[in-house]
Amino acid sequence: QVQLVESGGGLVQAGGSLRVSCAASGGIFSIMAMGWYRQAPGKQRELVARITGGGSTNYADSVKGRFTISRDNAKKMVYLQMNSLKPEDTAVYYCNRNPPYASWGQGTQVTVSS
Numbered sequence: 001q002v003q004l005v006e007s008g009g010g011l012v013q014a015g016g017s018l019r020v021s022c023a024a025s026g027g028i029f030s031i032m033a034m035g036w037y038r039q040a041p042g043k044q045r046e047l048v049a050r051i052t053g054g055g056s057t058n059y060a061d062s063v064k065g066r067f068t069i070s071r072d073n074a075k076k077m078v079y080l081q082m083n084s085l086k087p088e089d090t091a092v093y094y095c096n097r098n099p100p101y102a103s104w105g106q107g108t109q110v111t112v113s114s
Helices: none
Strands: 003-007 010-013 018-025 034-039 046-051 057-059 067-072 077-082 091-097 108-113
Touching: 003 091, 018 034, 018 091, 018 108, 034 067, 034 077, 046 067, 046 077, 057 067, 077 091
Parallel strands: 010 108
Antiparallel strands: 003 018, 018 077, 034 046, 034 091, 046 057, 067 077, 091 108
């Protein structure tokens, strides 16, 4: 199983940008589809972006055109560039395989102020 550590969250004003990162260790990272998920207070965790080992991407409708997922297989890193952030993007952001492992990292908090 791959171990995952998220970083890069913070507080940003609406309309701003932020990039979160995920460092992976263990496993055969390059062939795994990876996803960025988020969980807002009182809501279920949701998948916001997905990237295959070959680099094909998919996005939730709520973030399409604003978020970009990418990966560096050599460094075992996954990134989520978030632009035009909205207060409703406030959540804890997690990376995980897609479909996800049962175990999750600690996530990174993203807070967007209005």
